[in-house]
Amino acid sequence: MLxxxxxxxxxxxxxxxxVVRCDCGFEVRGTGDEVVxxxxxxxxxxxxxxxxxxxxxxRATSA
Amino acid sequence: xxxxxxxxxxxxxxxxxxxxxxxxxPDEDPVEVVSRLSANxxxxxxxxxxxxxxxxxxxxxxxxxxxxxxxQAPDFEGVPIGRAELxxxxxxxxxxxxxxxxxxxxxxxxxxxxxxxxxVVKGVLSDEWKRLLxxxxxxxxxxx
Ligand SMILES: [Zn+2]
Numbered sequence: 361m362l363x364x365x366x367x368x369x370x371x372x373x374x375x376x377x378x379v380v381r382c383d384c385g386f387e388v389r390g391t392g393d394e395v396v397x398x399x400x401x402x403x404x405x406x407x408x409x410x411x412x413x414x415x416x417x418x419r420a421t422s423a
Numbered sequence: 424x425x426x427x428x429x430x431x432x433x434x435x436x437x438x439x440x441x442x443x444x445x446x447x448x449p450d451e452d453p454v455e456v457v458s459r460l461s462a463n464x465x466x467x468x469x470x471x472x473x474x475x476x477x478x479x480x481x482x483x484x485x486x487x488x489x490x491x492x493x494x495q496a497p498d499f500e501g502v503p504i505g506r507a508e509l510x511x512x513x514x515x516x517x518x519x520x521x522x523x524x525x526x527x528x529x530x531x532x533x534x535x536x537x538x539x540x541x542x543v544v545k546g547v548l549s550d551e552w553k554r555l556l557x558x559x560x561x562x563x564x565x566x567x
Contacts, residue, residue, distance in 0.1 A: 383441070383444070384437065384438035384439075384441050384442075384443065384444070385438060385439060385441055386437075386438075405460070405463065405464070406437045406438075406443075406460070406464065407444055407445055407446055408445045408446050408447065408448075408451075408456050408460055409446040
């Protein structure tokens with residue numbers, strides 16, 4: 361799995377903002393649903409990989 | 424992913440100066456995957472060629488050199504390629520840790536070899552590319 365792992369959370373108007381970073385330097389930030397969707401797109405389009413929701417969230421860090 | 428910029432070869436692609444890793448499923452053809460994702464992200468490449476292999480990341484890593492046209496995919500910033508000494512341990516054991524620069528150096532040497540030996544590669548590369556590759560010692564496919 362290319363995506364690096366750190367876990368954390370922050371509050372922004374009640375929304376939990378996460379950051380997920382790929383080894384290639386690509387980074388997404390947003391709510392859980394947003395980072396999962398965008399990182400799954402990135403993994404598929406750039407790395408030909410299938411990433412599950414759990415795999416993305418396991419590797420999220422605080423914004 | 425290589426292209427020429429004012430006569431200087433540069434590394435470009437979705438991961439910039441970082442190696443671009445693609446996963447290849449058990450039923451997939453590595454050349455097809457590399458060609459398809461390259462075309463999707465950067466436009467059709469001039470050529471995609473496997474240049475070496477090594478073990479790593481719990482599997483086998485095939486290295487490919489993909490050459491795109493000068494000025495193709497301008498949205499992806501390029502990084503000029505420096506020359507690097509090839510990493511070697513012994514004839515039988517692949518180097519344990521290989522910097523991307525060394526993989527690229529071997530890739531360019533392999534491309535230099537193809538530019539002399541392979542009619543397709545010969546036909547696709549520009550004269551500027553061929554002149555530049557004259558400066559690399561030609562090497563066949565190998566594990567590095
Ligand atoms: Zn990535």
